[in-house]
Amino acid sequence: MATLRVEHLNKTFPAIERGSDATTAIDDLSFEIGxxxxxSVVGPSGCGKSTLLNIVSGIETATHGSVxxxxxxxxxxxxxxxxxxxxxxxxxxxxxxxxxxxGEDVPDRAxxxxxxxxxxxxxxxxxxxxxxGMQQRVGIARAFAVEPDxxxxxxxxxxxxxxxARSLRxxxxxxxxxxxxxxxxVTHDIAEAVQLSNRVxxxxxxxxxxxxxxxxxxxxxxxxxxxxxxxxxxxxxxFEEMQEETDAARATDVAS
Amino acid sequence: xxxxxxxxxxxxxxxxxxxxxxxxxxxxxLVIGVGGFLLVWTLLSALIFGPFTLPPPSRIGxxxxxxxxxxxxxxxxxxxxxxxxxxxxxxxxxxxxxGYLMGTSRxxxxxxxxxxxxxxxxxxxxxxxxxxxxxxxxxxxPILSVGLVSMPYVAINVAxxxxxxxxxxxxxxxxxxRRRASIVRNVLIPSVAPFAFAGVRLSFALAWKVEQLTEVxxxxxxxxxxxxxxxxxxxxxxxxxxxxxxxxxxxLVERFVLAKLERYLFRWRLEDRP
Numbered sequence: 001m002a003t004l005r006v007e008h009l010n011k012t013f014p015a016i017e018r019g020s021d022a023t024t025a026i027d028d029l030s031f032e033i034g035x036x037x038x039x040s041v042v043g044p045s046g047c048g049k050s051t052l053l054n055i056v057s058g059i060e061t062a063t064h065g066s067v068x069x070x071x072x073x074x075x076x077x078x079x080x081x082x083x084x085x086x087x088x089x090x091x092x093x094x095x096x097x098x099x100x101x102x103g104e105d106v107p108d109r110a111x112x113x114x115x116x117x118x119x120x121x122x123x124x125x126x127x128x129x130x131x132x133g134m135q136q137r138v139g140i141a142r143a144f145a146v147e148p149d150x151x152x153x154x155x156x157x158x159x160x161x162x163x164x165a166r167s168l169r170x171x172x173x174x175x176x177x178x179x180x181x182x183x184x185x186v187t188h189d190i191a192e193a194v195q196l197s198n199r200v201x202x203x204x205x206x207x208x209x210x211x212x213x214x215x216x217x218x219x220x221x222x223x224x225x226x227x228x229x230x231x232x233x234x235x236x237x238x239f240e241e242m243q244e245e246t247d248a249a250r251a252t253d254v255a256s
Numbered sequence: 257x258x259x260x261x262x263x264x265x266x267x268x269x270x271x272x273x274x275x276x277x278x279x280x281x282x283x284x285x286l287v288i289g290v291g292g293f294l295l296v297w298t299l300l301s302a303l304i305f306g307p308f309t310l311p312p313p314s315r316i317g318x319x320x321x322x323x324x325x326x327x328x329x330x331x332x333x334x335x336x337x338x339x340x341x342x343x344x345x346x347x348x349x350x351x352x353x354x355g356y357l358m359g360t361s362r363x364x365x366x367x368x369x370x371x372x373x374x375x376x377x378x379x380x381x382x383x384x385x386x387x388x389x390x391x392x393x394x395x396x397x398p399i400l401s402v403g404l405v406s407m408p409y410v411a412i413n414v415a416x417x418x419x420x421x422x423x424x425x426x427x428x429x430x431x432x433x434r435r436r437a438s439i440v441r442n443v444l445i446p447s448v449a450p451f452a453f454a455g456v457r458l459s460f461a462l463a464w465k466v467e468q469l470t471e472v473x474x475x476x477x478x479x480x481x482x483x484x485x486x487x488x489x490x491x492x493x494x495x496x497x498x499x500x501x502x503x504x505x506x507x508l509v510e511r512f513v514l515a516k517l518e519r520y521l522f523r524w525r526l527e528d529r530p
Contacts, residue, residue: 057431080431086424090446090524099442100432126524146432 026207343402355414413455
């Protein structure tokens with residue numbers, strides 16, 4: 001398990017057209033996570049959640065500040081579950097797994113993780129032969145199979161129907177408890193964040209850290225549990241607070 | 257429970273599947289189409305033109321059989337196919353790198369774009385005549401005319417294939433730390449392949465016609481040479497027989513080699529969702 005350290009992170013996208021302003025996606029963000037934790041980042045759309053994951057994974061670079069992922073000083077292995085499955089359509093499920101894996105026990109590991117998401121028989125199929133939910137499960141199996149020190153998940157259930165998403169959330173808790181990974185999970189769904197994580201970071205528009213809240217409830221959690229519902233209400237209250245503050249700040253801006 | 261017998265009944269007395277019905281319909285269409293064409297041909301030959309101007313299909317058929325039986329077909333066919341293969345190989349050899357440059361660099365796209373469009377719009381006969389005048393009738397002329405006429409299609413399709421690469425898959429590969437060579441093999445080449453293949457099929461359809469033209473204009477062997485030879489002898493049955501033999505061969509290559517290969521290579525696209 002790795003430690004992710006984000007220090008004074010800033011990401012500004014340059015203006016696309018002349019005359020328009022540069023956009024600040026993340027502004028002076030600092031936090032640290034490590035160990036067997038499930039940390040969710042929630043916030044309204046456009047608050048830099050996905051950008052944060054892209055910087056952590058190295059797909060994008062930071063404008064200022066630093067992001068380091070270390071596993072006892074050595075560089076850490078990352079797993080990434082995207083909003084869409086992002087499988088290679090011309091490779092079978094098994095080949096998709098093998099594409100990202102390295103090492104000797106690779107086919108066994110791929111099979112183990114496919115079994116974990118309930119797709120032991122799907123190895124020889126092409127992605128187009130699977131439903132959307134099954135494809136996303138392959139994406140999850142792939143990310144766990146690299147046995148990452150840090151697992152990044154970017155709204156992995158947002159494109160799925162409510163019933164599939166619900167069952168995958170329950171499965172994910174089981175896999176996470178078993179595999180003991182550090183997870184950084186991005187979502188705009190507060191209920192989902194509360195059900196899955198033991199720590200929630202709320203980002204305000206402009207990519208500022210608004211709150212850092214622990215959720216101390218035992219796993220597995222169901223969306224219908226009373227404690228989960230209460231924690232959800234509490235989080236929602238903080239979210240509304242954040243929105244009121246943002247609106248007030250915007251009003252002052254306009255007035256001045 | 258009533259659901260069990262119903263399920264069994266539908267399995268036992270299964271109606272022909274949609275695929276089978278489509279295939280039967282396709283074959284029926286083909287047979288009626290070809291049969292109708294031969295019938296019209298026979299009628300035109302008998303009632304309007306007369307058997308000397310337009311010999312009936314049966315006459316052409318027997319000449320075709322004679323050409324094949326005497327070994328003449330193989331004798332002239334081999335050089336034609338070899339020239340076609342070399343020319344086509346040349347087109348791929350130049351078309352792929354040019355397409356790769358156009359698909360990956362703005363500068364090279366600007367450099368090649370108009371030239372490939374112009375090269376693709378020039379009529380095949382121009383290439384045929386030009387290649388013969390410049391490079392002679394031996395072997396280089398026909399090969400180069402086939403190469404020139406096919407190359408733009410290959411290049412443009414490869415470039416378009418590279419344009420269509422899903423960058424989210426490249427990002428995924430980067431996030432999982434895949435090396436460049438692995439990304440090329442697993443993401444870029446499979447993305448480009450359907451486009452490249454379409455380019456190959458399209459240019460193949462043109463290439464063999466241009467190949468025939470060059471042989472008609474100037475060559476001392478090959479199917480095109482035989483077509484001219486028969487023409488000079490005023491032998492319409494001989495001319496038509498050679499043309500038809502070659503057309504049939506090309507259709508067979510298209511149907512049974514290229515189309516089958518395409519189905520196999522891109523089987524991941526043809527699978528239906530459950």
